[in-house]
Amino acid sequence: LKKIKKPNVYYQKNKQNELIIALLQGYLSQRYVPCIFTPEGNINSGVGYIKFVKKVNKVREIVKAFDGGHFALDWNVREKYEKDLPVNAPILLVIHGINGHSDEAYVKCAMNMAKEREWRAVAFNHRGCGGSDISSPWGYNGAFTGDIRHAINLLKTKFPDAPLMAVAYSLGANLLVKYLGEEGAHGNSPITCAVVVS
Numbered sequence: 001l002k003k004i005k006k007p008n009v010y011y012q013k014n015k016q017n018e019l020i021i022a023l024l025q026g027y028l029s030q031r032y033v034p035c036i037f038t039p040e041g042n043i044n045s046g047v048g049y050i051k052f053v054k055k056v057n058k059v060r061e062i063v064k065a066f067d068g069g070h071f072a073l074d075w076n077v078r079e080k081y082e083k084d085l086p087v088n089a090p091i092l093l094v095i096h097g098i099n100g101h102s103d104e105a106y107v108k109c110a111m112n113m114a115k116e117r118e119w120r121a122v123a124f125n126h127r128g129c130g131g132s133d134i135s136s137p138w139g140y141n142g143a144f145t146g147d148i149r150h151a152i153n154l155l156k157t158k159f160p161d162a163p164l165m166a167v168a169y170s171l172g173a174n175l176l177v178k179y180l181g182e183e184g185a186h187g188n189s190p191i192t193c194a195v196v197v198s
Contacts, residue, residue: 006031012184053108056115058123062132063154069127069136071147073154074102076111076121088161090119090192095148097170101130106197110167120162124151124172142171145179152179156190163192173198 009028011017021028037043058074065071078084092114094107101107102123114121125132126140127147140147155164168176173196183189 053105054112056102056108056111056121058102063151065127065136065138065147065150067136067138069134069138070132071127071140071151072102072125072130072132073151074123074125074130076115076123078115085118085120087159088163089159090114090117090163090165091155091159092119092121093152093155093164093166094121094123095166095168095172095176096123096125096129097172099129100169100172101125103130106169119165120159122155124148126172142174143178145175145182148175148179149183152190164190165193165195166191167195167197169197 007028009021011021056074057077057079059077061073061075062070063073092110094102094110094114096102096104096107102111102125107123111121111123124147127136128134128139138144152164152166166176176194177196180189180191180194183191
C-alpha cells in the first residue's frame with residue numbers, strides 16, 4: 001500500500017496562497033486511497049476510455065500562430081434554451097495530454113463541470129490534434145509554450161473581466177506549469193488558478 005499517501009502541494013508562499021491552503025487543509029490532510037478495482041494509473045487510464053461521458057456541444061475556433069501554423073480552441077456552447085453567460089463569467093481552459101484532443105473523456109468531464117457551474121469552458125487542441133491540420137513545420141512539443149501563451153492572451157482579450165482558470169493533463173500539464181513559471185516569474189500571468197494532473 002505504498003501508493004497511499006498525502007498529496008504534495010507546491011505554491012509560492014504569500015498571504016493569499018496561505019489562505020487557500022488553509023481552506024483546503026481538510027482535503028490536503030487526507031491520504032489518497034485508489035479504488036480497489038483500479039489500484040494503479042494504467043488501469044485508471046483504461047477505465048477512463050470506457051466511461052460514459054455526457055456529450056459536449058462545441059464550436060471550433062481556429063487560431064493562427066506566429067509562424068503561420070494554427071491550433072484550435074473548442075468552446076462549449078450553451079443550448080438555445082439556456083441563458084447567456086455574463087461577460088465576466090469565469091473561464092476554464094482545458095489542455096489535453098500528448099496525442100489527445102477535446103473529445104477525450106477527461107476533457108469533456110472538465111468542460112461539463114465548468115458548464116454546470118455556469119462558467120465558459122474552452123478546450124485547447126495542440127497543433128495537428130483533434131482533427132486540425134498541421135500547416136507549418138513547427139509542431140507542438142513539451143517545451144514550447146508559445147501557443148498556450150497565445151491562447152491565454154486571446155481569452156483575456158476577449159473577456160478581460162472574467163477570471164481565467166486552467167486545468168491541464170500529462171504533456172499539457174507540463175506546458176502549463178512551464179508557462180506559469182515563465183510568466184509568473186514576472187508577475188504577468190493572467191491565470192487566476194491552475195490545476196495540473198500528471
